[in-house]
Amino acid sequence: MGVLYPRLLAEQAKTLHDLYRTLEIAELGRRHSTVHDSSIFAAVGGDRAGTEDLAALRVAVLQLATKQGFPGESTRDARRDFDLQVAEFLHSGMQMVPAEAAAGDVWAFLALVLLPDVAYWRYPHPPGDRVLGTDITRHVFGRLWWRAHLVYSSDDAAPYSALGILGEAAFDQIYARRRALGASPHLVKAILRTWAGLDLEDLDERDVLRGFLQRLLRLSPFMVFDALDAVALDGELRIVALETIDAIRANRPN
Template identity: 55%
Template sequence: MSLLYPRLLSGQARPLFEEYRKLTLVELADRVDTSHESAVYVATGGDRVAEDRLRELRKLIIDLAEEADFPNKPNRSAQTKFDLRLAAVLHTEAGLTPAEAASGDIWAFFALVLLPDIAFWRYPDPPRDRILATDLTRHVFGRMWWRAQLVHSPGDPDPYSALQILGEAAFDQIYARRAALGGSPYLVKAILRVWNAQDLSKLDGQARRDILRDFLKRLLRLAPFMEFESIDETALDTELCTAARESVAAILNSPDTGGRERHPSQSRLHIRRP
């Protein structure tokens, strides 16, 4: 039986966000709760999540934050480590189904009722979408659950190891195209598998971003003509490797990026199959 989480609708979430953005972390901790008088539940099958389970989930996330120096401001490395561990904990412990996790109102409840101190610690003075989940690719908690959902490989020794392949900005390029690419865990895992196999270490960060963007554009052009999920893993990897190889060649030879003069190591790059 799936768990149903409380939903904080936008009419209640927006004014709460405006109030909370002016509070300290200590004051936010005083507002923490496992329920809210305005919260609602979707009228579908499932059991309402118990408040004890919400308290346990909060404790797990608080422990992760404290390891990242909460309530002090974490450095970039600590933020990244916290995010990756948060993704795995949310995905394994929350008991959310994709249908529930697609609701921004649930993530607003997480950020404004259950974990407001953690939300505003992770993103001080945050824009609305980080808290209200108007864009799930940006929400402090929702984006990490979905990253975990898309890379989860239950048969692997570390089911969430693929979380470390791409940084947040790069992964968002995939998830932002979720209608065609980012909504399929099978395809996302193949993209990450193929991308991880490429030897692009000699390129600067901008070149890698340009190649990834071009790679995803090529997949978008293929999407209307190819049912990715119906292709077996080996054949899919072959198709993606071809697209990756074409993207590398296109970007490194593009006059807009300085071509070979910008990337003198081009001849030493290798496109490997995963």
Template identity: 55%
Template sequence: MTTLYPRLLDADAEPMFTQYKSALADGHGIEYLAEKASTTHLAAVYVATGGTRASHEHLQSLRDAVLALAHGTGFPGDSRNMAWFDTQLAQLLHQHSGMVPAEAAARDVWQFLALCLLPDVAFWRYPNPPGDRVLGTDLTRHVFGRLWWRAQLVHDPKSQDPYAGLQVMGEAAFDQIYARRAVLGGSPALVRGILEVWQELEKEGQLRGLTQRKVLQDYLKRLLRLFPFVDFDSLQENDRKLELWAVAEETVESCRGEFSKASASF
């Protein structure tokens, strides 16, 4: 059964965001936001579709789990390892939220989580955050929404470690994939295939000496050009990997050629 989350609309979310930023700027600590945390909000609404509304107990359990993870990373003081925290939080949110993609695609849901349920964690993770880190204007940057989607796209239920893909790329690199979600991000199997090929390229040393960001950008561009001609979702897993490998080899060869030309010019 789908779990439906409260949604905080822009008319209420934006003033709350401004209020919380101002309070912290005036010297209030994270404890102030902890006192504001709640599993309800008078203006919260639910989508009118089938599903079970998240109960107070469910929301409180999710908050408690996130807080326990945050405390293990230094909350409410300085974090000891935010990259580790993000990876663990992505898995936690995906496993315990009970969300389905339709809910997770709703920006108002993430506004509720960041401003009502977990404002202290949100503003601790991103002190003095720009709006898109807390409001739902861009889910690729939202403090919680980006992590749920990262876990969703790498999750492999057949694997002994279903979330192993979270360790393959950092946030900046994975965001390049998610930013192209209209095509690439619509297929978790394709995303997992890309991550698997990328991990093997790293293990084999094929990326050594190259700017990985540039290689990844080129790789994704080449894949996007193939989409009108290749239905990656319809391919068997092994055939899909062969196609992805072929594109990866072309990418590395091209990038090495450019690197050689640039080096020769000096």
């Protein structure tokens, strides 16, 4: 069993977001809390995170944000580094199982109660899905936990090293297809290994990745990716990737 975290239900989350989107970062920091009158926990599934656990979680994320310029303006590189560091920390430190991490209300609590200043610093004036938990693939913190979960390799000396292979937008292409592709850590890690070994030269990486994933989607009804061992799966994916590259080159205007 893992650790259970407070959940902020949709109505309360929307009320806070409507207010917080108008406030300065310093004021949001003053409003943070480890508790909320309307928060709840899942009835079963693990031990509840206490206020001390939540306070420690806040301190750790604040330290990572401060290294990247918080509470001032951040650069694109700083935001990328923040995301990579927080992804690893959340996944390794929260002791949360996937069933708990799939609850958007958990992430709404983190963004709107525990860490509102960091959330609105990372995404100034964000659309609701960045903080409300309505779409975890877009959530400021939830998407990072899942990104780390899908690439984590316990056999690797650096188990989160694959986090840096793809940027956020590219990784989102995989997770957006999670029903067929992105829900399998085994497959995601193989995609990343394959991608890291490609020589794309002057090709547009977004076009190659999009074509690669589309071909995998067409193949998925006929192949059980999780039934293949890593070596066999890597071989199959490399064939698909090279076919994608050849097709893109063949269709380019002379």
